[in-house]
Amino acid sequence: MSTSTPPRAGTATGLPEGAALSSASGPYFGEFGGRFVPEALVAALDELDAAFTQAWADPSFRAELDELHRTYTGRPSILTEAPRFAAHGGGARVFLKREDLNHTGSHKINNVLGQALLTKRMGKTRVIAETGAGQHGVASATAAALLDLECVVYMGERDTERQALNVARMRLLGAEVVPVRTGSRTLKDALNEAMRDWVANVDDTHYLLGTVAGPHPFPTMVRELHRVIGEEARAQVLERVGRLPDVVVACVGGGSNAMGIFHAFLDDADVALLGLEAGGDGVATGRHASSITGGAPGVLHGARSMLLQDDDGQTVESHSISAGLDYPGVGPEHAWLAATGRAQYRPVTDDEAMQAMRLLCRTEGIIPAIETAHALAGALEEGRRLGPDGVVLVNLSGRGDKDVDTAARWFDLVSDEDLVAAEDVRTDRADDGVHAGPDVVAGGEPRDEGVPEQGPGSRTDRGDAPVDGSADGPADDGAEAPTGARGDR
Amino acid sequence: MTAAVTTPGAAGTGSSRTGAAIDAARERGGAALVGYLPVGFPDLATSVEAARAMVAEGVDVVELGLPYSDPVMDGPVIQAAAQAALEGGFRVRDVLTAVEQVAATGAAVLVMTYWNPVVRYGVDAWARDLAAAGGAGLITPDLIPDEGQDWLEASAAADLDRVFLVAPSSTPQRLASTSAACRGFVYAASTMGVTGVRASVGGDAERLVRDTRAAGAERVCVGLGVSTADQAAEVAGFADGVIVGSALVRALGDGGVRSVGAVAADLAAGVRR
Numbered sequence: 001m002s003t004s005t006p007p008r009a010g011t012a013t014g015l016p017e018g019a020a021l022s023s024a025s026g027p028y029f030g031e032f033g034g035r036f037v038p039e040a041l042v043a044a045l046d047e048l049d050a051a052f053t054q055a056w057a058d059p060s061f062r063a064e065l066d067e068l069h070r071t072y073t074g075r076p077s078i079l080t081e082a083p084r085f086a087a088h089g090g091g092a093r094v095f096l097k098r099e100d101l102n103h104t105g106s107h108k109i110n111n112v113l114g115q116a117l118l119t120k121r122m123g124k125t126r127v128i129a130e131t132g133a134g135q136h137g138v139a140s141a142t143a144a145a146l147l148d149l150e151c152v153v154y155m156g157e158r159d160t161e162r163q164a165l166n167v168a169r170m171r172l173l174g175a176e177v178v179p180v181r182t183g184s185r186t187l188k189d190a191l192n193e194a195m196r197d198w199v200a201n202v203d204d205t206h207y208l209l210g211t212v213a214g215p216h217p218f219p220t221m222v223r224e225l226h227r228v229i230g231e232e233a234r235a236q237v238l239e240r241v242g243r244l245p246d247v248v249v250a251c252v253g254g255g256s257n258a259m260g261i262f263h264a265f266l267d268d269a270d271v272a273l274l275g276l277e278a279g280g281d282g283v284a285t286g287r288h289a290s291s292i293t294g295g296a297p298g299v300l301h302g303a304r305s306m307l308l309q310d311d312d313g314q315t316v317e318s319h320s321i322s323a324g325l326d327y328p329g330v331g332p333e334h335a336w337l338a339a340t341g342r343a344q345y346r347p348v349t350d351d352e353a354m355q356a357m358r359l360l361c362r363t364e365g366i367i368p369a370i371e372t373a374h375a376l377a378g379a380l381e382e383g384r385r386l387g388p389d390g391v392v393l394v395n396l397s398g399r400g401d402k403d404v405d406t407a408a409r410w411f412d413l414v415s416d417e418d419l420v421a422a423e424d425v426r427t428d429r430a431d432d433g434v435h436a437g438p439d440v441v442a443g444g445e446p447r448d449e450g451v452p453e454q455g456p457g458s459r460t461d462r463g464d465a466p467v468d469g470s471a472d473g474p475a476d477d478g479a480e481a482p483t484g485a486r487g488d489r
Numbered sequence: 490m491t492a493a494v495t496t497p498g499a500a501g502t503g504s505s506r507t508g509a510a511i512d513a514a515r516e517r518g519g520a521a522l523v524g525y526l527p528v529g530f531p532d533l534a535t536s537v538e539a540a541r542a543m544v545a546e547g548v549d550v551v552e553l554g555l556p557y558s559d560p561v562m563d564g565p566v567i568q569a570a571a572q573a574a575l576e577g578g579f580r581v582r583d584v585l586t587a588v589e590q591v592a593a594t595g596a597a598v599l600v601m602t603y604w605n606p607v608v609r610y611g612v613d614a615w616a617r618d619l620a621a622a623g624g625a626g627l628i629t630p631d632l633i634p635d636e637g638q639d640w641l642e643a644s645a646a647a648d649l650d651r652v653f654l655v656a657p658s659s660t661p662q663r664l665a666s667t668s669a670a671c672r673g674f675v676y677a678a679s680t681m682g683v684t685g686v687r688a689s690v691g692g693d694a695e696r697l698v699r700d701t702r703a704a705g706a707e708r709v710c711v712g713l714g715v716s717t718a719d720q721a722a723e724v725a726g727f728a729d730g731v732i733v734g735s736a737l738v739r740a741l742g743d744g745g746v747r748s749v750g751a752v753a754a755d756l757a758a759g760v761r762r
Contacts, residue, residue, distance in 0.1 A: 034636050035633065035635070035636060036604055036631050036632060036633075036636055037631060037633070038561065038562050038630055038631055038654065038656070038678075039633055039653070039654045039655055039656045039658075039659055039663070039667065039678070040654075040656035040657075040658055040678060040681055040682075042633060042656075042658070042659070042663065043656075043658040043659065043660060043663075044658070182568055182572070183558060183559070183572070188559065189559075192559050192560070192561050195561045196561060196562075196564075196682075196683045199561075199562070199681060199682055199683060200680075200681055200682040200683065201681075202658065202681060203681075296609075297608075298605045298608055298609060299604050299605040299608055299631075300559065300605060301559070301561075302631075304608075309605065309609060311609070312580060312581040312606055312609060312610075313557075313581070313605040313606035313607070313608060313609030313610065314557065314558040314575065314606070315558040315559050315605075
């Protein structure tokens with residue numbers, strides 16, 4: 001590939017003259033980033049920034065995290081060549097960085113273990129998280145269980161329906177899952193609700209943000225925690241092929257797996273970087289989640305970046321078959337890499353992603369997440385462009401077990417009788433859906449009426465009781481404390 | 490990040506319409522009452538009528554909310570109202586119409602808005618059009634002065650008030666820099682949390698008002714959680730103004746304009762005790 005030379009620092013990058021692109025560490029990435037947050041959060045962001053900077057420079061913290069990754073996550077993750085898959089993509093060599101083999105099934109664990117360790121170091125006892133597909137929520141619940149932290153996960157109600165199995169996984173791990181019923185009832189609204197919780201409970205609570213978005217220091221911190229993906233993959237490709245790849249491809253929602261694998265290659269001028277956004281029904285239809293391709297600069301969730309918005313600056317609802325990419329914004333560092341031309345971003349439609357998903361299943365025996373399948377579709381295109389001499393590195397960011405239900409419907413893999421309770425996953429569903437859960441719904445009424453809102457025996461009160469089943473007395477399944485009740489809302 | 494904030498047209502200069510309204514209330518005895526309603530809820534005409542009714546019943550400063558898709562500082566009552574306004578076809582330009590009609594009462598009218606709609610409109614254009622409509626300035630819940638250089642300049646050029654927030658978690662340094670960046674008053678968030686009705690406003694608020702004044706603020710108004718006349722009277726005992734939102738929005742939703750007027754009258758009696 002005739003890659004253009006990356007822009008020189010000191011020109012359009014906003015970096016000091018001569019500085020490497022990989023040295024960018026916020027709060028701003030060019031004109032993007034910053035801290036557009038309520039004043040109440042500024043002290044917490046300052047504290048977090050200082051704590052992370054100090055921990056990241058502390059060899060003992062790094063050693064503890066590395067050891068956890070070695071003995072718990074399963075790092076380093078392997079690099080798998082995919083020749084039968086690659087044959088469908090022009091014959092270029094395709095290598096898969098197998099983040100799907102990490103504990104919990106995606107790259108998300110890299111970030112949550114780091115932030116959970118940091119939470120302990122800051123002396124906080126509770127973490128909150130937002131989740132789309134449920135991957136980050138499951139990873140957060142896992143880290144919280146491992147490190148003995150209370151964990152509350154906010155999840156758009158529509159996503160709890162699309163990803164019911166992950167809701168069950170989080171609850172099994174001891175986390176409280178709060179379905180969010182406001183707005184579009186997806187990831188962006190879960191993020192809003194998590195921010196509201198954080199404002200009210202910042203003394204004892206760390207917001208374990210799941211992607212490279214949000215106010216500084218989150219974009220930088222989350223990227224640093226995922227950087228290991230690219231560092232490992234770069235060395236692995238060098239060892240296997242004897243040279244760097246021509247192109248590195250990854251799917252981009254908020255953009256954490258992509259930043260994780262891109263970062264090690266930012267200053268390799270001959271390595272192209274390609275982010276695949278969720279094209280939904282096609283960017284031209286308006287039903288998509290391609291914030292860079294189809295969005296405009298603006299402020300959302302604490303940072304200036306690219307986002308889907310209307311003429312009034314109202315956030316536009318995103319659409320994607322993949323809950324994990326169904327987000328109308330993107331991390332500010334990606335917006336910067338796009339603006340400077342160092343990385344390219346293109347949309348992949350739902351259909352293209354599903355076809356790529358099935359192809360990898362049938363040619364390599366690997367079931368990828370639908371999110372990841374967007375990257376695979378991009379890899380096929382890049383392979384065709386490069387031809388047999390090309391080398392394509394794909395971040396296989398997650399496994400697809402959670403998506404088998406969606407795939408079964410999409411490809412009509414099971415009979416109608418098997419899908420008695422089924423509804424078309426591509427259709428927005430009516431309000432009161434199949435999701436059964438005892439939780440209070442954020443922004444809505446409690447589902448199990450009869451529990452007093454305040455006072456003795458209230459949800460808040462009972463929330464202090466252990467919910468792991470080891471408590472005396474009857475199992476109190478429905479008594480998870482709704483976080484919405486904290487902070488006196 | 491403690492970026493130095495340069496404040497063109499430093500606090501105290503110019504003719505703060507909000508500041509004048511608060512000072513007039515102080516001379517009258519007690520504190521100013523600041524009442525919030527979102528534009529377009531339940532519809533544009535009714536929201537304007539309700540805001541005018543608040544003024545008739547004793548609200549000194551009107552705070553018109555610009556409904557936004559992602560209101561992270563708002564609790565359930567205001568979230569629901571904003572969502573209803575958006576579903577009802579609210580457009581940002583409706584705010585300017587509402588400002589014009591409410592400002593005609595003679596009350597100081599501030600707009601409370603999340604930052605992205607202003608970015609999208611254009612900061613300079615927004616400042617110019619707001620001033621032309623008779624608006625007094627902006628309250629910006631998700632814009633801290635550190636990120637607001639363009640707004641500091643635009644508001645100075647258009648002679649508009651800038652109301653930023655301080656919180657119980659703000660450091661003395663931030664209380665000082667934020668107070669210096671404000672014009673009109675400093676918005677003290679009574680508790681760590683979002684907008685909504687609370688049983689008690691708590692001692693944090695009084696401490697925060699004292700610290701903010703010590704950091705150089707000329708006027709400090711307290712918001713978040715105040716809903717009753719008793720609470721208003723209590724806050725009026727230590728602050729320059731009492732900001733009420735959710736209780737008024739709820740009244741409008743439940744009982745219409747007449748109900749808003751009744752709640753406003755009750756609160757106005759509270760701040761004047």
